[in-house]
Amino acid sequence: MARAVTTQRKLINTGLAWAIGLLIFFPILWTILTSFKSEGQAIADPPLFLFFDWTLENYAIVQERSDYGKYLMNSIIIAGGSTVLGVLIALPAAWSMAFVPSRRTKDILLWMLSTKMLPAVGVLYPIYLIFIELKLLDSHLGLTIVLMLINLPIIVWMLYTYFKEIPGEILEAARMDGASLKNEILYVLTPMAVPGIASTMLLSLILAWNEAFWTLNLTAAKAAPLTAFIASYSSPEGLFYAKLSAASTMAIAPILILGWFSQKQLVRGLTFGAVK
Amino acid sequence: MGKIVLNQVTKSFGDTQVIPPLDLTIEDGEFTVFVGPSGCGKSTLLRLIAGLEDVSSGSIEIAGREATQLKPAQRELAMVFQSYALYPHMSVRKNIAFPLKMAKMDKAEIDRRVESAADILNLTDYLERRPGQLSGGQRQRVAIGRAIVREPSAFLFDEPLSNLDAALRVGMRLEISELHKRLSTTMIYVTHDQVEAMTMATKIVVLRAGVIEQVGSPLELYNTPRNRFVAGFIGSPKMNFIEGALAAEHDAHCIGIRPEHIDVSATEGSIQGTINVSEHLGSDTFFHVNCEALNTTLTVRVDGEVGFNRGDTVFLTPKSDLIHRFDEQGLRL
Numbered sequence: 001m002a003r004a005v006t007t008q009r010k011l012i013n014t015g016l017a018w019a020i021g022l023l024i025f026f027p028i029l030w031t032i033l034t035s036f037k038s039e040g041q042a043i044a045d046p047p048l049f050l051f052f053d054w055t056l057e058n059y060a061i062v063q064e065r066s067d068y069g070k071y072l073m074n075s076i077i078i079a080g081g082s083t084v085l086g087v088l089i090a091l092p093a094a095w096s097m098a099f100v101p102s103r104r105t106k107d108i109l110l111w112m113l114s115t116k117m118l119p120a121v122g123v124l125y126p127i128y129l130i131f132i133e134l135k136l137l138d139s140h141l142g143l144t145i146v147l148m149l150i151n152l153p154i155i156v157w158m159l160y161t162y163f164k165e166i167p168g169e170i171l172e173a174a175r176m177d178g179a180s181l182k183n184e185i186l187y188v189l190t191p192m193a194v195p196g197i198a199s200t201m202l203l204s205l206i207l208a209w210n211e212a213f214w215t216l217n218l219t220a221a222k223a224a225p226l227t228a229f230i231a232s233y234s235s236p237e238g239l240f241y242a243k244l245s246a247a248s249t250m251a252i253a254p255i256l257i258l259g260w261f262s263q264k265q266l267v268r269g270l271t272f273g274a275v276k
Numbered sequence: 277m278g279k280i281v282l283n284q285v286t287k288s289f290g291d292t293q294v295i296p297p298l299d300l301t302i303e304d305g306e307f308t309v310f311v312g313p314s315g316c317g318k319s320t321l322l323r324l325i326a327g328l329e330d331v332s333s334g335s336i337e338i339a340g341r342e343a344t345q346l347k348p349a350q351r352e353l354a355m356v357f358q359s360y361a362l363y364p365h366m367s368v369r370k371n372i373a374f375p376l377k378m379a380k381m382d383k384a385e386i387d388r389r390v391e392s393a394a395d396i397l398n399l400t401d402y403l404e405r406r407p408g409q410l411s412g413g414q415r416q417r418v419a420i421g422r423a424i425v426r427e428p429s430a431f432l433f434d435e436p437l438s439n440l441d442a443a444l445r446v447g448m449r450l451e452i453s454e455l456h457k458r459l460s461t462t463m464i465y466v467t468h469d470q471v472e473a474m475t476m477a478t479k480i481v482v483l484r485a486g487v488i489e490q491v492g493s494p495l496e497l498y499n500t501p502r503n504r505f506v507a508g509f510i511g512s513p514k515m516n517f518i519e520g521a522l523a524a525e526h527d528a529h530c531i532g533i534r535p536e537h538i539d540v541s542a543t544e545g546s547i548q549g550t551i552n553v554s555e556h557l558g559s560d561t562f563f564h565v566n567c568e569a570l571n572t573t574l575t576v577r578v579d580g581e582v583g584f585n586r587g588d589t590v591f592l593t594p595k596s597d598l599i600h601r602f603d604e605q606g607l608r609l
Contacts (some may be wrong), residue, residue, distance in 0.1 A: 173361035177375035178349035179420070187374070191365040248347050 001116050016125035028252070029101050035245035042241040058246035066232060068250055075254075077140050078215070079208035083201050089148075090155040091197075095189075097156075098163035099171070109160065112153040119214075120150070129216060138220045146218065148210045155205035162196030163189075199265045209255045217245070226251035277463030278339055278429040279304045280325060285334035287320055287486075294320055295486040298333065302430075302464060302479070305458050310466045311473040311509070312483035318466045319434055319585045321483070325434050325464065327351050339429040349378070353428035354423035356431040358439060362407040364421075368394075369403040372421045379426070393421040413444045420455070430462035437472065450477060470510055474498070482506050495609075504606035506534050513562060515600070516574045522547075528601035528609055535562065536597040540584065545591025549574065554586055565590060 011261045033049070034042050041052045062068070089255050109163045126144065128137075136142030166189065212227040219228055233244040259266065280302040285412055287295040294317050302308045310318040315351045325336060327348035335344045343351050345496040352356065354375070362371050370395055376386045394400045397417040397571050414521060416436060423431055433452070433571045437445045453476050456463050467473055475482050482497065484507070490502040494510075500509035515532045522529045539545065540563065549567035563576045586588060601609040 116600070167359060167361065169359050170356045170363065172348075173422075174326070174363075174374075175348045175355060176326060176353070176355045177426075178378035179374075180378075183378060188363055232321075262352040 007164055016026075028256075030085055031245045031248050032243055033245075035249045037245075039240055039242045040244070043061055058242045059250070062110050062233070062246045062250065066229060068229065069224045071229035071251075072254070074140070074223055075209060075227075075251075078147060078225050079205050080138070080142045080224070081144040082208045083204040085144060085177075086148040086204055087143055087159075087197065088151050088154045090152060090200075091158050093157050094159035094163055098160050098166075099168070110156065112156055117155050124217060128217070137218060138222045138224075140223045143215060143218055143223055143225075146214050147211055150211065151204050151207050152212065154207070155200055158200040158203065159196065160192075162200070166192050167204065195265070199262075202262055206259060208253055214246060277382060279337075280430060280462065280464070281337040282321075283335045283337070285324060286332045287317075287324055287329065288332045290564060291532045293332075293486070295324070298486070298488060300481065300488065300491070302462060304462055307453075307465065307478045309464045309473040309477035309479070310464065310481050310483055311468065311470055312489075313509075314468055316469075316483040316484075318483050319487035320486075321499060322355075322434055322464060322466045325351075326353055326355050343420075348574040350427075352429045353432055354430075355428050355434065356416075356423050360407070360417060360419040360439075362405055362418055367404050367406060368399060368410070368418050368421075371407065371418055372399075372425055375422060375426045389425045390421075392443075393425045396424070396458075397421050397451075401471060412440050413448060414449060414585065416440065419449075419495070420452070424455070424459065428461070430464060433463065435468070436467055436593045437467075440594045445472075447496040450474065456489065470511060476511070480510075482509060491549055500608065501532075501600065501606055504530065504532065504602050506581070507600055507602070507608075509517045511554040513575045516572075517602075518532060518574075519568055520570070523601075524572060526601055527598060530602045530606070531599035532602065533574075533594045534598065537573040537595045538576045538594065539593045540576055540578055541591045541593070542588070543591065543595040547574070547594075549590040549592060551584055551586055551588045551590060554584060556581060556584060563590070567592070567594060 035058055036054045036055065036056070037048065038055060041048050044052075097109065128216050131137045131142055134142070136145075136190075169185060170188065170192075174184045177229075179187065210227070215225050215227045216231055219225070230244070230248050233247045235239065282298060282300040284297045284299060285295065286293060286297050298321075305391065310321060311550045312318050320329060325338075326330050327343070327346060327350075331344060335513060336549050337343060338351050338353065339348075343434075363374065363468070366374065369390055372390045373386050381389075391400070394403055397420060399414070399417055399421060402410060402418075410418065416439075416575065419436070436452075437448050442450060451470060452463075452465075456476075465472075465476060476493055479491065480494055480497055481491050484505055489498060492500075494589060497506060497510045501510060502516065506518070511534055513535045515534050517530055517532050519530045523529060547567050547570065549565035550571060552566045553564040554563075555562040559583065560580065560583050561578045561584075563578070565574050565576055567574055576592060603609055
């Protein structure tokens, strides 16, 4: 009897998990499906699910009307740049907080995280003015710096928790074994921290890639990434759902594929410290 | 070679002094065990010697060299940690070779030393494995291997066996003792387990709250403990302490009798009591005897199997020449 109940419960759990998964995935699925419809079919009532005339027309038009490659390149530069820059700054910060903590370390960490509680629009005005002053508007450098700063607290936190997981005795053993600080970092600390650094970078890359507030407000044409590419299709001349969907699909495809192939690493990164 | 001298060494964490001024000399080749209850400062003392903690004042001399300000690596000591502290991303071979690599030794010599250490520790078949693929005992042997390849002037062990199960612990205890015989290098070993201390040490240092209570060979500590603390800490089961009239008869504030120094009889003896609990181990038997006249429970240890059981009335007679006498301060008389 006990076994039957377990099977039943398993079925319910599985069904529930799939339902929630589909619910979350549905907007993306709908976007992808819509991108293959004609504009007429896209707004059809009742909505068409799978049985419509599949077409690649929208992709062709989007490709023709705007330079996807340029936006993609901007996204790669800005997301990649901010990630590399962020990790370079966060590594020593997290290292010192994890291994040479002071009495204020916890407070500093919380304070860093608290900056994420502020609505971004609250600092838009000053940052915009600073950008005008420094001529950083619509530049790769400016956007890279802003996105790096936005994600820095999270990067520091993640690296800090990774470093915290490395037992201090191992580093002491290295010291006893005659390793200098350089060798300790090179041969012991870094190899043990690489998986953590990798998943931190991955998460930072995804967050920066998807960031829309700053990228839309601080760019115009030159440095505009894929978020701006999508936004350009929700234009005042009227909404073209199918084309907007095609543009969206093209914009999220690279990061979706990257996420798919690295999901194991990503899950480990997000649950690290919580699940031993 | 491996003589270690601590001179008026103290250690404070903030305002708390965990080690008041302490002097200690560890002779070359000695197997010294620091033993004491948890929080007595024994691990801190070891870490001060290792250089992993800085002394607050005083000086440390290692192998004839002033070492107080030296970094851990420069002290030519090797340490085995409680958690083994192996490098999880390296194979056993690389783990053992790490200190040699750091010393920039040439490849052939590293290989020779690693092979020889692996041979001594029965690790030859495991050299290419990662620590995660080894059992607790094997990991401990790798940690020891990493220590011996350096040929240090002294070994430091920080409760190395406490993560092992009982059977493995006995085996590793023997292995470490044999290793000491073979290398005759100075070893300092920290444990809270007095059995480990008694079986392995040539010299035991009993610590309480950072203060050395007594230094001596295992049997010196067993036969002539300097005070009640040492008397109670060394020996298993614990020494019985009796105060009051019976102690006064021996001109003492308190007398101590080890469980193995009490004769048990069904018919005659100086103290009458009732057996509360009897523990039969086969090789010997422990009785916990409730003695109403003394208002205390005495532990008695008898060789082999004896036909007494719970509830029996027995008569106990301490061997008078093996009674320890203590004054009001707990010091030996």
